[in-house]
Amino acid sequence: MNTARIVVLVIALGAGGVAAYLASGTDNKPAPAAPVAQLQTTDVLVAKADIGLGQTVKPDDLQWQTWPSATASGAFIRRSDRPDATKELTGAIARAPFIAGEPIREQKLVKADGSGFMAAILPTGMRAVSTEISPESGAGGFILPNDRVDVIVTKHLKNPSDDAGAMPDIVVSKIILTNIRVLAIDQAPKEKEGQNAVIGKTVTLELKPDQAMTLAMERQAGTLSLALRSIADANAVEITDDQQTYRQNVQIVRHGTPSQATAQR
Structure with missing residues (x-):
């Protein structure tokens, strides 16, 4: 067997070994993770601290909080719909108390418009x-x-x-x-x-x-x-x-x- 054939055989054997090593390393790699579905969220206006019955709402009493869109009620105030809601609700009177973190609903607020607190919270006809x-x-x-x-x-x-x-x-x-x-x-x-x-x-x-x-x-x-x-x-x-x-x-x-x-x- 001449020298040229020996060199070709050695190169072929080496290339085969490298290919086998690379193939074995690829098989042991973990499968790529499935993509995670992105949760849809929305910013909802909530009470920053407790708001008592009859309390006048101030800007510091409110803040935006991220909520899952699927659980956000239609009665909630969303930043996408009313970005200036914090200013709009300033001066309103709480007809019912809010606890910290509770979403703000306008049904529980009333604008006094110069009237006293009692006239503002009194239901119609009462x-x-x-x-x-x-x-x-x-x-x-x-x-x-x-x-x-x-x-x-x-x-x-x-x-x-x-x-x-x-x-x-x-x-x-x-x-x-x-x-x-x-x-x-x-x-x-x-x-x-x-x-x-x-x-x-x-x-x-x-x-x-x-x-x-x-x-x-x-x-x-x-x-x-x-x-x-x-x-x-x-x-x-x-x-x-x-x-x-x-x-x-x-x-x-x-x-x-x-x-x-x-x-x-």
Whole structure:
């Protein structure tokens, strides 16, 4: 075998080895990762911090936050639609509270346009009526704005069977308004037995016009008390006049000894 053939054979063997090495290295490489679908997002206007009921909105109270487009409700304010929304909403009044990070919805805001806060948050057709309360008649200071209450009137009526004036008056109580929303309550801290207690003196209720008239008449005829309702009763059906519960204290005389009993109808 001559020298030329040996050189060609060596080159061929070397080239084959290199090709085999490269082929084995290529087979061990991991497969390229599948492309990840890009999540569609949009900028939504949210509350930067908590916004309380009746609070006037300032630019610092709002900020833009990135949200997935698929979960952004149509009621949300998007930067793509209203880039100047922060300025547009400045000065609006919160008809309901917002928590930090909650998307801003204009249904929960109202422009006062020079009116006071109460007129701004009062729904159409409703009236704001205030009346005095005491710690005893106002659930001991536990009633707060947006709570629901029943209004009870208590009257002292002269006993019709008491000609000599010796028998006590008849005490009559009845519920005159049910499931009434508290708009505001005048509260001031008061020192009581070494502890701070919150006591309200005036409560403002959200009433229909006929309910406002009822409250005004009954307030002159007796003493008003508020009964705090459970938050679960917010959507309860109101009691009509025919369904009202009337209670009165009646004096019963047995064997010459008077006693008190409660009658209900």
